[in-house]
Amino acid sequence: MCISAAENWASIMALRALQGFFECAVTPGFLFITGAWYKSKEHADRSLFWQSSEGFFSIVCNLMLYGIARYVEGHGGLAAWRCISLFLGGLTLVGAFASFFILGTPHEVRWLSKEExxxxxxxxxxxxxxxxxxxxxxxxxxxxxxxKDPQLYFSFANTFLSNIPNGAITTFSSLMYESFGFNSWQSMLYGCPRNAVYVGVFLLVALYTRKVRNQRLWVMLLSAILAFIGILTMSLLPNTPEHKWTKYGMFILTVVFSLSIFLGWSLIPSNVAGKTKNSVISSMTLISYCAGNMAGAQVFQTKDAPRYLPGTIACAACFGVQFVVILLWRFYYMWENRRRDRAAAASGLSMEEQERIGRELGEADVTDMKNPHFRYAM
Structure with missing residues (x-):
């Protein structure tokens, strides 16, 4: 809300830095809450469900912001961006108030009895x-x-590589629409179908991962392939009226790349045992998320207008490298689970004993690497 009163670049940057400081707890917090409430097999669909809200509210907010900007343009007064800052800041306060009373881990919330x-x-x-x-x-x-855990580096690399395109596509989506031939007002409205596809895809994949186990990394691979096809096709087609809607369709196709980000995040509460270790890997993943978005915001340069070919090709290259990272990640989990299965079979312990010991070690805050009865979800 204070951004609406900013008068110069320095004050806006200071306020944006404060926003980032306070905002950084949101995603790790959601991952921690998801891990505290749900079983490993439920982490993927619950994470995708809450993340789909981003697409839904993007549609709602885009329409509201379009209305605010149009109204201010016709009636004068405060600049449109100042009104939008006040509006979004007000929504944030409402959300914060609701979260304070609703969100938390099972032992923190006020709306459950001790038995519950x-x-x-x-x-x-x-x-x-x-x-x-x-x-x-x-x-x-x-x-x-x-x-020392390969999971940290797989999660870091996957998040960084997927967020270079995220930073580019999110920050410069309006430029992308304008490069297709839409004006600035149309760009605000034509982002809504893409967000609708985002919501639909996330909910469908959430239902799929609920029904079929250990499919998260395969879905991530598919999302990287489709995003690669979409952004490369979009970048290679010329900016001519006859290719306008094809490029728009390819841009909509790239929305699936977000699945690789959030499904990758859902693997952290499922596969990282040990509260301190979980905090470290979650934090490093968020650092890579921020670094990727920062790098992504630099790949589209004014000199490359109107096609921004170097930027879109750079994004396609990121999806290609990400595909390899995800594939290696999946093979690592498969190898580690098979190694543990062989060791368990050689131990002579029954399945019930293995499960009991695994739970006891988990209660003692033993990490996944030190708990021989821990198995990785994929």
Whole structure:
């Protein structure tokens, strides 16, 4: 809301920096809450469900912002961007108020009885990561282990590579629409169908991952392939009226790349045991998210207008490299699970004993690498 009163570049940048500082807890917080409430097999569809809200509210907000900007243009007064800042800031305050009373882990929320809190916690014991009250103290050995774990580097690389295109496409989506031949007002409206596809795809994939287990990384691979096809086709076609709608359709196709970001994030609460270790890998993933978006915002240069060919080809290259990273990630989990299965078979323990010991180690805040009865979701 304070941005609406900014008078110069320095004040806007200072306020934007504060926004980033406070906003950085949102995504790790959602991942932690998802892990605390749901079983590993439910993490993918729950994460996609809450993330689909971004597309839905983008449609709602785009229409509202379009109306505000149109009204201000015709009636004068405050500049449109100042009115929009006040409006979005007000929505944020409403959301914050609701979140304060609703969100939290099972032991934190106020709307469950003690018995219901025990029931909610009992649901997730089979995840082998303990309860939301497990591992409150910071453990440096888990920090060291996190940086030795290939999961950190797979998650970091996947997030960084997918967010270079995200930073480019999100920041410069209006420029992309204008390069197809739409004016600035049309660009605000023609973003709505893309967001509608975003919501629909996320909900369909959420239903699919609920029905069929261990498909997350395969879906991520498919999303990288489709995004690669969409953005490369869009960049190679000339900006002529006869290709306008084809380029628009290819741009809509690129929306699926977001699946690789959020399905990758959903693997963290499923596969990283140890509260300190989980915090480290979640934080490093968020750092790569921010770094990718920062880098992505630099790939579209004014000198490359109107086709922005170098920027779109750079994004396509990122999707290509990301495909390899995801494939290696999947093979790592397959190899590790098979190795643990062989060790379990050689131990002579029954399945029931393995599950019991795995839960006990999870309750003791033992990490996934040190818990031989932990299995990775894929």
């Amino acid at each position: 809190k025990r029931m909610a916690t009992a649901r997730t014991i089979s995840n082998n990561v303990g309860q939301d009250t497990t591992g409150k103290e910071w453990k440096w050995d888990q920090v060291i282990e996190a940086f």
